[in-house]
Amino acid sequence: MKMKIKAIAVNTFKESARNKMFYLLVFFGILFALSSKLISFLTLGDAIKVLKDTGLAAINFFCVLIAIFTGINLVYKEIEKKTVFNILSKPVSRDQFIIGKFLGLALTMLTALAAMAGIFFLFVALSGGGFDLKIILYFFMLFLELLVIVAISLLFSSFTTPILSFIFTVSLYLIGHIMWTFNEFKLILRVPFWKYFTQALYYLLPNLDKFNIKNEVVMNTALNPWTIFFSVLYALAYILALLAVTILIFRKRDFQ
Amino acid sequence: MKALEIKDLKKTFHSNFLFKKYRVLKGINLNVEKGEIYGFLGPNGAGKTTTIKCILGLLFPDQGEILIDGQPAAAVASRCRIGFLPENPYFYDYLSARELLFFSASLFNLTAAEVRDRVAALIHQVGLSGHQDLKLRKFSKGMIQRLGLAQALIHNPDFLILDEPFSGLDPIGRKDLRTIILSLREQGKTIFFSSHILQDMEMMVDRVGIILNGSMRREGKLSELISRSTQYYEIICSHIAEKELAKIQANFACRDGQYSITLASDSDINQVVESIIHNNGRIVAVNQVKMTLEDIFFNEMGPSRPATTGPHRPATTGDSR
Ligand SMILES: Nc1ncnc2c1ncn2[C@@H]1O[C@H](COP(=O)(O)OP(=O)(O)O)[C@@H](O)[C@H]1O
Numbered sequence: 267m268k269m270k271i272k273a274i275a276v277n278t279f280k281e282s283a284r285n286k287m288f289y290l291l292v293f294f295g296i297l298f299a300l301s302s303k304l305i306s307f308l309t310l311g312d313a314i315k316v317l318k319d320t321g322l323a324a325i326n327f328f329c330v331l332i333a334i335f336t337g338i339n340l341v342y343k344e345i346e347k348k349t350v351f352n353i354l355s356k357p358v359s360r361d362q363f364i365i366g367k368f369l370g371l372a373l374t375m376l377t378a379l380a381a382m383a384g385i386f387f388l389f390v391a392l393s394g395g396g397f398d399l400k401i402i403l404y405f406f407m408l409f410l411e412l413l414v415i416v417a418i419s420l421l422f423s424s425f426t427t428p429i430l431s432f433i434f435t436v437s438l439y440l441i442g443h444i445m446w447t448f449n450e451f452k453l454i455l456r457v458p459f460w461k462y463f464t465q466a467l468y469y470l471l472p473n474l475d476k477f478n479i480k481n482e483v484v485m486n487t488a489l490n491p492w493t494i495f496f497s498v499l500y501a502l503a504y505i506l507a508l509l510a511v512t513i514l515i516f517r518k519r520d521f522q
Numbered sequence: 523m524k525a526l527e528i529k530d531l532k533k534t535f536h537s538n539f540l541f542k543k544y545r546v547l548k549g550i551n552l553n554v555e556k557g558e559i560y561g562f563l564g565p566n567g568a569g570k571t572t573t574i575k576c577i578l579g580l581l582f583p584d585q586g587e588i589l590i591d592g593q594p595a596a597a598v599a600s601r602c603r604i605g606f607l608p609e610n611p612y613f614y615d616y617l618s619a620r621e622l623l624f625f626s627a628s629l630f631n632l633t634a635a636e637v638r639d640r641v642a643a644l645i646h647q648v649g650l651s652g653h654q655d656l657k658l659r660k661f662s663k664g665m666i667q668r669l670g671l672a673q674a675l676i677h678n679p680d681f682l683i684l685d686e687p688f689s690g691l692d693p694i695g696r697k698d699l700r701t702i703i704l705s706l707r708e709q710g711k712t713i714f715f716s717s718h719i720l721q722d723m724e725m726m727v728d729r730v731g732i733i734l735n736g737s738m739r740r741e742g743k744l745s746e747l748i749s750r751s752t753q754y755y756e757i758i759c760s761h762i763a764e765k766e767l768a769k770i771q772a773n774f775a776c777r778d779g780q781y782s783i784t785l786a787s788d789s790d791i792n793q794v795v796e797s798i799i800h801n802n803g804r805i806v807a808v809n810q811v812k813m814t815l816e817d818i819f820f821n822e823m824g825p826s827r828p829a830t831t832g833p834h835r836p837a838t839t840g841d842s843r
């Protein structure tokens with residue numbers, strides 16, 4: 267049973283690893299991360315700091331792009347091109363299929379991130395910056411965020427078209443980074459219903475800012491280990507919940 | 523115990539808009555015995571693929587019971603001994619044939635040695651030797667169909683379900699597939715395959731089920747279906763005036779200067795032949811015409827279709843899609 271999940275995960279990874287688009291995005295991520303060196307020449311101040319600031323932002327942007335695109339594409343294509351028939355007509359449960367897909371996507375994201383991070387570290391070192399444990403932590407937190415994004419896109423692509431999945435996932439990503447506004451809303455709103463409504467949304471929607479520790483990394487300020495710990499728990503709980511909903515939808519699905 | 527038993531299977535599709543309903547399966551009943559080749563015959567849109575998807579758990583029936591080896595088909599375990607070739611199959615085009623077979627094998631509980639042996643043997647058996655490392659995006663439709671059969675056989679299943687396996691194959695491919703299916707029956711396997719082409723069936727099936735508009739019309743042994751059906755006799759003659767012939771037998775047709783007379787029973791043959799000779803006509807042939815599966819099929823389709831009895835009925839070969 268574990269072997270089947272593994273087989274599906276490895277095959278999913280193979281699919282992205284043999285896709286030119288994947289390499290293109292990884293390449294651009296690295297390119298933009300490195301071009302921050304240029305910016306650091308042009309700006310005054312701490313060159314290493316600028317390099318970290320813009321470099322990490324570039325890696326973040328391209329990894330999120332890869333997560334959304336592969337997450338949406340891989341499951342939808344499987345259904346659209348009917349390759350899913352070849353899997354589900356064998357003794358493979360729908361749960362195993364979804365879990366395998368998710369793990370394969372996770373492996374894909376890990377590879378993309380590792381490639382970009384490796385080159386970034388090398389570059390920082392060459393530019394005279396020391397090895398920074400906090401940057402490792404930054405990448406780890408980014409990886410958690412990518413897993414949440416992948417799980418979101420998996421959920422949407424299990425029941426709707428790629429375009430709608432894309433719109434929903436991007437919207438959730440953007441909203442996920444401005445969750446603090448919901449607290450502001452709570453203060454402004456007077457009608458109790460809307461107060462509770464925004465409160466409910468606040469707990470329901472993914473709070474992706476929890477995974478963003480760029481300021482602490484770039485400014486080199488202290489990080490609270492408990493905050494990190496709870497963010498990790500939050501990510502795991504959120505991913506499990508998303509996968510559970512995806513599986514429930516997928517179990518009921520007719521493949522026409 | 524039967525290999526497959528379907529009782530009163532019903533399925534309705536709902537279109538997304540207008541809440542329109544399509545009753546695609548209206549109570550399918552069929553039985554596939556162990557060790558036989560069962561032909562599931564019906565025109566396009568009859569509901570063959572829908573039935574097959576219900577068997578494999580890709581679609582959930584509205585109503586009815588599907589038993590495989592006496593066990594409910596909904597259970598994942600029921601698919602351990604089934605090999606399935608979908609209609610117009612599509613496989614991951616970034617894989618090679620060999621990689622796809624290894625991937626398919628990994629979804630069953632097989633040992634590494636078993637897998638290696640089976641992959642090598644199947645690539646040879648379906649005629650893909652020399653192409654095993656080619657990426658599937660470079661495969662032709664016929665090659666994909668052959669590969670589809672190989673992946674269906676990867677775990678040496680007892681029961682094969684093939685949806686339109688002959689479509690997309692050239693004459694050599696058809697012959698190869700027929701040979702493979704017959705040899706699988708020799709090995710004691712059960713084969714259930716669908717087709718809208720009658721010739722595919724006549725050469726090999728033990729029993730057929732005819733499906734039309736989501737209902738089963740007939741099911742039975744091919745030999746019974748054919749012998750039970752009426753036969754007729756045909757006399758072909760020439761060098762006789764039509765006027766004279768009309769006096770002997772009113773029921774005839776003219777083709778290429780020859781006349782074809784149709785008789786319902788053999789008791790009149792001698793008398794008609796004698797009369798023709800007596801009128802200086804020439805007997806070209808006397809044929810006993812058996813009803814073919816095709817005739818049965820068109821009879822079942824009702825009067826909306828043109829009658830196609832007789833030796834010169836239009837050919838229905840080829841893929842009408
Ligand atoms: N998703 C769907 N929605 C509505 N009708 C469908 C859908 N899929 C198939 N059908 C209809 O169901 C009928 C049976 O289809 P199918 O089982 O594929 O037939 P066959 O395999 O015998 O050619 C057809 O009339 C087809 O138009």
Ligand SMILES: [Mg+2]
Binds near residue numbers: 570572
């Ligand atoms: Mg069909």
